[in-house]
Amino acid sequence: MLPDLKFGPLTIGFPVVQAALSGYSDWPMRVIARQLGAPYALCEVMLDQFLVALKNRQRTGHFLFIGDEQRPVGGQLMGAEPDQFTAGAIKLVEAGFDVIDINFGCPVKKVLGRCRGGFHLGQPDVAIEIVRRTRDAVPSSIPVTVKMRRGIDDSAESRDKFFRILESAFGAGVAAITVHGRTVQQRYVGPSRWSFLKEVKQFAGDHIILGSGDLFTAQDCLDMMTETGVDGVTVARGAIGNPWIFAQAKVLAAGQPLPPPPSLFEQREVIRQHYRLAEQLYETRRCGQMMRKFGIKYAALHPQHTEVRGAFTKSSSRDTWEGVLAEWYAEDRPGQYPDPAIHRSQSECA
Numbered sequence: 001m002l003p004d005l006k007f008g009p010l011t012i013g014f015p016v017v018q019a020a021l022s023g024y025s026d027w028p029m030r031v032i033a034r035q036l037g038a039p040y041a042l043c044e045v046m047l048d049q050f051l052v053a054l055k056n057r058q059r060t061g062h063f064l065f066i067g068d069e070q071r072p073v074g075g076q077l078m079g080a081e082p083d084q085f086t087a088g089a090i091k092l093v094e095a096g097f098d099v100i101d102i103n104f105g106c107p108v109k110k111v112l113g114r115c116r117g118g119f120h121l122g123q124p125d126v127a128i129e130i131v132r133r134t135r136d137a138v139p140s141s142i143p144v145t146v147k148m149r150r151g152i153d154d155s156a157e158s159r160d161k162f163f164r165i166l167e168s169a170f171g172a173g174v175a176a177i178t179v180h181g182r183t184v185q186q187r188y189v190g191p192s193r194w195s196f197l198k199e200v201k202q203f204a205g206d207h208i209i210l211g212s213g214d215l216f217t218a219q220d221c222l223d224m225m226t227e228t229g230v231d232g233v234t235v236a237r238g239a240i241g242n243p244w245i246f247a248q249a250k251v252l253a254a255g256q257p258l259p260p261p262p263s264l265f266e267q268r269e270v271i272r273q274h275y276r277l278a279e280q281l282y283e284t285r286r287c288g289q290m291m292r293k294f295g296i297k298y299a300a301l302h303p304q305h306t307e308v309r310g311a312f313t314k315s316s317s318r319d320t321w322e323g324v325l326a327e328w329y330a331e332d333r334p335g336q337y338p339d340p341a342i343h344r345s346q347s348e349c350a
Contacts, residue, residue, distance in 0.1 A: 002225065002253050005039070005232040007099060007143035007208065008175040010072060013039035015232030016221045016249045018239050019178075019212060020045050020076040020101065020147070027065045028277035029294070032270060033239060034070050037246030041073060042234075045103050047116070048079030048088030062281045064095040074099035076147065078106060080115040082129045086137040093138055100138050102131060104165070105147045105180055107187040118184035122152045124161045128168040135173045143175035147212075150196045153185045163203065176208035178234050197228040210234050216340040218248035218258065241297025242338055243270065261301060261335040268329035271298050275321050288317040295324065300338040302328065 005015035018025060018033045020042035030041040046063055054063070066073055075097030079085040089100050104127055106117025120127040135144045146169050151158035166177060179200050181192030192213025201209045211230040215221050216238040224233050239245055244262050251259055262270075274294060278287050295312030302308040311324045 005208070005210075007145060009141065010098065010143050010175075012072065012232075014246075014250055014253070015210075015225065016246055017041065017210075017232065017234050018246070019234035019236035020074070020103070021236055021240065022106075024240055024293075026062055026278075027067060027070070027281055028274055029240075029243075030070045030073065031067065031277055032274055033243045033246060036243040036270070037248075037250050038235075038239075038243070039246075040099075041070065042076050042099075042101055043073065043097070045076040045078050045106065046088070046092075048077060048081075048084045051077070051088040051091040052084065054091070064092075065281060066096050072098035074101045074145070076101040076103050077134075078103040078111070078116050079130075080119075082126070082133045085130050086133045089134045089138055089144075093142060097142075099143045099145055099175075100134065101178075102134060102144065102146045102174075105149045105178075105184075107149065107182075107184045112184070118149055118152065121149065121158070121161060121165065121184060124164045124168070127165045128172070131165075131169045131174060132172045144173070145176045145178065146174050147178045147180070149180045149182055149184050150193065150200075151183050153183050158183070166200070166204070170204065170207045176210060176231075177204070178210040178212050179230075181211070181213040194224060194228050197224070197230055201229045201231075208232075212236060217337065218245050218252050220340070221245070221249045222252055241294060241300055261337045263332050263335055264302065264329045265332040267298065267301055267335055268325050271295070271329075272322075272325060274298075275318065279318070284318075288315065288321065291321065292316065295321070301335045303333065303336050304328065305336070 002015055005012040018038045018041035022044050025044045033041050075092035077088050079088055092100055103117055104120045111117040112119045138144055151162040179197055181194055181196055197211045208231045210232045211224045211228055212234045215233055215235045221233050235245060275291055278291050292315055295315055296309050299305050299309035299312055308328045315321050315324055
């Protein structure tokens with residue numbers, strides 16, 4: 001078995017965890033992931049300005065909703081200025097998050113245009129100041145972690161800035177750093193460079209490094225740790241609609257054969273529970289609309305995935321959601337594993 005993942009004084013457990021996923025990793029998704037083997041999950045990334053101005057309203061309350069059944073849970077933060085960033089971090093602490101994660105990895109154009117996310121990899125002085133100020137502002141009992149990409153681009157200058165930020169962040173007291181194997185410039189185009197993760201882990205020594213990028217199967221998770229030596233991995237897109245990936249990775253790590261994919265009845269139970277959890281958090285009308293994207297992802301595990309995907313695309317309410325389940329999940333047939341080639345082809349078009 002793999003050694004437990006630890007963030008400073010906090011023991012996480014099995015070193016395959018759920019990443020922060022903008023627009024996806026809300027409370028329902030995190031609960032499902034925890035039930036199916038993820039020892040830790042991060043909330044969707046939040047802006048510091050948004051957090052500082054956030055009021056306790058029904059439409060926005062889900063961002064800071066935490067249940068005891070999902071602890072430990074991480075809150076991920078993104079911003080531009082050190083002062084506002086630390087204020088946002090304090091709001092996450094007050095909300096009860098167990099770990100504060102700093103996002104220096106988002107490659108979205110509108111984020112970069114506002115000097116956030118991956119933009120900071122090009123300005124190490126500001127990035128290091130954000131890390132130091134955040135670590136100072138957050139109680140010492142709460143670990144601070146960082147998410148990075150391998151640089152803005154593949155230039156020597158970008159590489160030097162990456163390692164300067166990495167080394168300084170550990171020097172400032174961060175407990176772990178997650179490294180995505182693509183550059184900011186790449187976004188999601190082309191493969192994640194796992195060889196770079198190996199280099200980073202060798203540079204970091206005993207410091208905790210997690211890997212990210214192109215983790216679409218349970219075997220991918222174990223292969224990344226074996227090939228690179230990283231201490232753990234964070235599963236992002238590979239966990240959307242496939243929360244079983246965590247339990248599957250744990251089985252493989254124990255030296256046992258990969259279990260069969262969940263049957264249609266097993267899928268139906270989780271899909272139904274996911275909707276019920278979402279109903280507790282969102283307005284009825286909004287719930288039906290926002291759950292559609294999850295249904296589309298769950299469809300990849302169905303042997304008639306194209307037809308099921310089309311059915312979920314038209315779902316907009318509890319009744320239509322249940323209608324999809326009644327039509328396509330009425331017989332307990334074997335499921336299928338999602339096709340990693342589909343994820344990778346979508347990456348090439350990102």
